[in-house]
Amino acid sequence: MNTTKLRPVALAIMALTALAGCNDETTYIEQPKQTEDPARQMRAVFDGYQDAINTLDSTQFGQVTDQMASSRQAVDRMYLDKLENLDRSALTDEDKIYYDTFQFDRNIAIRGASLPNPRFGNFDIPITHFYNYIDWNATTAGAVQKTPEDYQKHLQVIREFTAWTNNLHSQYAMGIVDKARLPVVLTNRLVESTEKALAVDSDPYGLLRLGLSDIESHSDQYDDSFIAEYEKATDDAANAVSSLIAFLKTDYINDARGTGLDTDTNIGWGDLPNGQAWYQWQLDRNSTTGKPAMELSQLGEDLVADAKAEMLRVAKVIVEKRGNSVKAKWRENDDSITEKTFVLADDSGNINLNTFFDYLNSEQFFYGRDGENVSGTDYAELCKAASSQSACEAALVDYNIFKRDANDVVAKYFKPIKTDYTIVPVPAARELYDGVASYGNNEFNLNTHPDYSLQKWNVSTLLLHEAAPGHHFQNAYSIEYPPADKPDYIKGVWYTAYAEGWALYTEWLGLEMGIYGELNDDGKPTFVNATGMCKPDLDYTTFQGGIYKDAEECNALQYFGSLNEAQLRNMRLAVDTGIHAKGWSIEQAQEYMDANSALGNGDIESESYRYAAYVGQAVSYKSGYLVIKEMLDKAQSELGGQFEWAAFHDQLLKYGDQPMEVVETSIENWIKTQQ
Template identity: 25%
Template sequence: MTDRRLSMLALLAATSALAACAPTVETAPVAAVPVAVAEPVAAPAMTQAEAHDALFALFKKSDEDSLKRNPLNALFRGDLRYADRLGEFLTPEYNAAELAAAQSELAALRAIPRAALSPTDRIAFDVFEYSSEQTIKGYEPSILALTEVRPVNHFSGFHTFYPTFASGKSAAPFKTLVDYENNLKRHRQYAALTDRAIAKFREGMASGVVETKLTVRNVIEQLDTQLKQPVKQSPFYGPIGMFPATISAADRARLTAEYEDVIGNVVYPAHKRLRDFLANEYLPVAREQVGLSQMKGGAQLYQYMIEQTTTLPLTADYLHNLGLSEVARIRLEMEKVKDEVGFKGSLKAFFDDIRVNPKFKPKSREWLTQEYYRIGKEVDAKVPEYFSLVPKTKLEIRPYEPFREKFEAGGSYQSGTPDGSRPGIFYFNAYDLPSRTTPGMTTLYLHEGAPGHHFQISLAQENEALPAFMRFGGNTAYVEGWALYSETLGYEMGFFKDPYQRQGTLDDEMLRAMRLVVDTGLHSKGWTRERAIEYMLANSGMGRTDATAEVERYIAIPTQALAYKVGALTIQRLRKKASEQLGDKFDLREFHAVVLDTGSLPLPILERKVDDWIASKRG
């Protein structure tokens, strides 16, 4: 998964925060869905240069306007013009501004004749149109009434994002006196935002649209954990220990006192208000059932979210059956591994042995860190054979901080800055080490690090020829689909010749297949949390801690888990199609460049691009 900051809605939905490469494995296809292109009816005649200039002028204005409304996006890019602000999230004014911008920009786009544009500019046109249309749908009153009134859960919300953001170890800089002053201003805005979240929860209580008791209890536990930390040991106090030499002794003393005051008397009380509200008022009326279909309006919301996440008009039933098919296929591959290593017993017994066998247990956080760096060096040596495009941004490896590790996934990626001055970060989870196993480490690195999220996100950000919304935007199906596709490059790179490493990657692929079954089971078929956990344990070598965290993640952020397999299977199918149609003209490095060099694309638009490339190669 990724830890990128795109817009307020994406932030709250994604923060804690996104295989033809396996030649021995046949996968179930995801059918091609043609992209509809809306040509403007009465667009003025323009030359290609005029159309390009009009298009990119629109993109530039849109981006500038968006950064003012979403200052965190600017900060994550290293743009400090609005660094004293968080943004007016969870207000009617913010919603109205986002909706009005999308509507006006879509109208301006359609005044540009698409037919006059170059092939690359047409891709940009199509992506901008798609994104604008999706934004407009997301701000429809019927959708906001189901989403905005549930502003926080244990997997998405400012209460988990903001402490790390403000800690001195994230995108917020602490290099100047102004940086420290800006952080104090943001702290006060964060407290106000927390109060607005409480107000939104109250709106949901009045309308009957409420979160689950499970997610609310988890949020209460998260807040309790943070509130137990003494002020001087909290992430918010971190910048005090990293004053640059340019800040005077007098300013250091003043800032230290002000930080203690704001953390202790503004931020912590806001957390306490949210914690007490959730425990005393909201939890009693939260719903017992974990699935969206059991929430008022939830069935409608789930179908909308499927299309938003996968970028395809798929149904829950189709995805559930696709998942069942993939689970059955992968189980057969696992049986082959079990036989190869000479394990006597059932597949479940094989899973259990991997879960408890001491030889598959990580020794420590530091050991995990060093092992991931070793894996990274081995991957780096193979990259030139498969990629002509590589990012300049460096990759750093870290465990999650203890205050948030319990509720995080096994790993995630946080993007660096476009100029490479701040590295991308691959986070791995070291919580409850005895429950974790080592066979999947290579696969996790390929997904979260290189050539997965780190390549895809960094290459997009570094490509200054792209408009900003393509450099910094994205959709889950492409982003996570690319990362899952990247995992299976390990077959060709030779990393899975060892049967236990192959079992590790099959286990991770199984996770993505089970997600199709479990997410749709939970949110459209009435599955309970316990049924979902047991299904995952029965079909993989996951430990109970990981399986529980995964299921509770799907409960908190429905449909996000569907995107992995849908995106990967689409890229696999496109690679196979290109290879079959081009024969000796097929170049894998070139195919990867085609997929990566225009940023994250909705899957129908990606398919159009690959088809055009195939046609150009065939002459």
């Protein structure tokens, strides 16, 4: 008699998934023996968990169903029990970071899988234009391979993409049944961005056929039968996406929430069945602080009000330089360009902040809208990917100038970072759907579209955030200075509050580093003797198109960019909770951001749709920053003269991403070891 032997992990998963829907509380789990070293036991738990999850779902793109969520929950419970049976007190402070991180992960995952429609506990469902896995997975499926052998293996990837797409189709169909659909306004953007991303030349699904085209261009290397097989697999994938898009345009969008207008209310997750519970889960996962939605909302509104006072200080500097009123070219709602007079202050010197915001959005402050024609730079080849060659080249010139300055300044605050990064433009096809910037794989991706990019006075703060010492340092540091014996599991964790909290903290660190000038007694920049891009010896009649009178005004406006970005993160607390907990419309969100900041119209538009689509993520920036800043203040207060910037940043960065509650424990333990 032949029998099939299964690995122990597989047997365990089979048993657990069978029990996933039961109420039997008598499941017995073999626990680690306490005679073993706790640190080794902990790593064995991590390794066992990764093996179990990989055995449960080994597909290229992942299976996203309620049933899979329940099965994963069973595995999460099993390994959380194993972990908590260990003696945490016997671990080193370093290993406690890993213990606490794994424990947080399992608890938040178990909680999400316990809610109705647990497939929503996965980033993949529901897919939106902002996290468009249809586009990203299609890019993987259609990718050109290096060798015929690679193409043989890649056939399975294409077939798994087809299966993934068909499953996604069924999940969206289930959304009709359980009344858990995207609103019309987001469905439309998902369809538009998908169709635009997948089209290559005249083929609406050409992205999926790039590999096939490569095979056909080297047909002498392949059997006709293989080419036919590859073509069939590619056609099946294209047909699956076509069917999904057709479904979204018809059955799915019918009776979905709203009409597709920006005035539609109740488009957030709070309006879904069990939506408020799901939204709070999203907040907890993203902020990792446990603060309820209404507390985060109030915090945001309070911070927004406080930030305006410092914006007024900057506006007064500009008025002193240019007078109470200034003239500049302005784009009207019908896209016509007129010369407009901006009355920044009345005769008594009272600043009109909203008019000042408008002035900072006049045409001269935007690359590609300022009348400048820039070409023939070192970035000409890179900028062929962008929609506006001139705007792209002008932006990359300025950002790379400040890149060199920033690298010199931040060296005093960190251990040396060897890994470099490149500033690259967002491709034209993605400009209208991506945000203003992002970072990944040692690339600072900059949106240079004239209508969707940031103003010139944002160069300093955006580079600090995305690159040095922001996301690039965060990524490079954990690779170049890893702690000894860091578990593989920990290397793969990612927390948006940690990542974005760090990047926002580095924006603030720009003040400490003197980027905008020496600091006064209140810790605010004076705009003189700056270490950043605004040097006294620059020719300000030509620098950035002549938009500054001198170095002081340049520093003041670059600092305003920092304030404005900080205000953006303040507003995110209010806007994210406004959309998903209070029933705000896109229009309400945009009006709130317009009234409280100098964000450009394109930025406001893309940001408002982003918050509606990327649920709860927006609150992570300020939430993470506040914890890091609190820990910095605590370390400086308790260590006094013993405090060292490089050592503090080393403790923050070398372990990689952590939940913010774990960061607090980590820094508090580190402070004790320094005393």
